[in-house]
Amino acid sequence: MADKPPSSLVYSCSGCSNVAQLANHIAVRLDRLGIAEMSCIAGVGGDVKALVKTATAGRPVLAIDGCPLSCCEKVLGAKGVTPRQLVQLHDLGLKKRKHVDFEPAEQDRVFAQVLDELGPALLEADPSLGPRIDAARAESIAAEGGDKTGVLLVNHGSRAAGWRRMLLDVHAQAESDLLAIPGVAQVRSAFMEYAEPSIATQLRAFDAAGIETVIVVPLLLTISDHTFDDIPAICGLHEDEARLTQLREEKIEVYAAEAELRFAPLLDFSGLVRTNLARRVRAIVGRPPPDPGARRDGLVLVGYGSAEFEDEWTRFFAEARGFAESELGFVASAHAWCGHIVGYRRAPTIEAIESVLRVADRAIVLPVLVAYDPMFQERIIGRAVERCAAPDRVLYRPDSILPEPAVARWVVDVARRMAPASA
Secondary structure, eight states, X not given: OOSSOOXXXXXXXXXXXXXXXXXXXXXXXXXXXXXXXXOOHHHHHTTOHHHHHHHTSSOOEEEEESSTTOHHHHXXXXXXXXXXXXXXXXXXXXXXXXXXXXXXXXXXXXXXXXXXXXXXXXXXXXXXXXXXXXXXXXXXXXXXTOOOEEEEEEEOOOSOHHHHHHHHHHHHHHHHHHHTSTTEEEEEEEXXXXXXXXXXXXXXXXXXXXXOEEEEEEOOSSOOHIIIIIHHHHTTOOOOHHHHHHHHHTTOOOOOOSSXXXXXXXXGGGTHHHHHHHHHHHHHHOSOOSSGGGOOEEEEEEEOOOSTTHHHHHHHHHHHXXXXXXXXXXXXXXXXXXXXXXXXXXXXXXXXXXXXXXXXSEEEEEEOOSSOOHIIIIIIIIHHHHHSXXXXXXXXXXXXXXXXXXXXXXXXXXXXXXXXXXX
């Protein structure tokens, strides 16, 4: 039992069917684990004064119904109470059967699913519940006897809240499908630096929950020292003392996980970037002119760059440019770096724009960056556009690869292929 009463109340259906009794069983289990306080739905429906007062006191309310009749939800609604989160076991694939018990073999699997559904609302009400929820989920998975796999989405990190939000949106879009993969018990996101949760924080949480395999999915564009050196070093898999010293100086914690780590390929391996490129070009340019020869457009791609993997980055951008010229109709193209490799200067972007404008009527400028950060899209690329020789001949939108629905689908596909249960 928790040291203090749980913040959230949980109510459940408790009829005579298998799903009703399983809903009640799960609510009782949440209560006994100190995750949520169960209260009596029959008392609310029966207008028992004390129980109605509890339900309407303003505490966060969660509800678990067994079937589409939604009795629990309706009883609460009659008293003006709307659950912050409602879970219906029917939606989890359970069929209602009257006058029979639920299958004991399914209780742990369904409990873990309900916990995943209720988790965000529970944590919003009481963030300190995180370890308790993780432990309960791990216990249910262990009892079920399945593989214990976690998925960790990793990106560089940024001080810009909007940048971090874009990455967390990918997590939200992919989470339910990832948890539907056999054996996958948890999904977490982490940042290399500048923000929490860090990679070390999340790997430690996976170990605490008994996760045996972690699929690490870097949401990074093409190879760099981050993917080849930094992330493995942070995960305790790199013995280069110079690299480890650098991480210590940057106050980036190194943690060697007990779980087996499996590293997914990078975004450009999927062909996703080409699809994204075409969509964003269409959004800027609009419909092509009736006479294809009436306007000659050129393309400028701007990426972060990498000193150590310059050849790989150049090859990747050359392939993207070739696709743009052959498939999207651009008459010329160029690329430029905007990151550390060029000292975060605007000059390389200006030079690339002006080289395209020498042979094209207009230059379409696209940031090939995973997420939006005002430092890059506004202060570096945006001002480069303003300061080039002919800004009136440049079309620019300060966007990024994200938001891109295909990224979440790619994350799910790659995790499905790499999950132990799929091997």
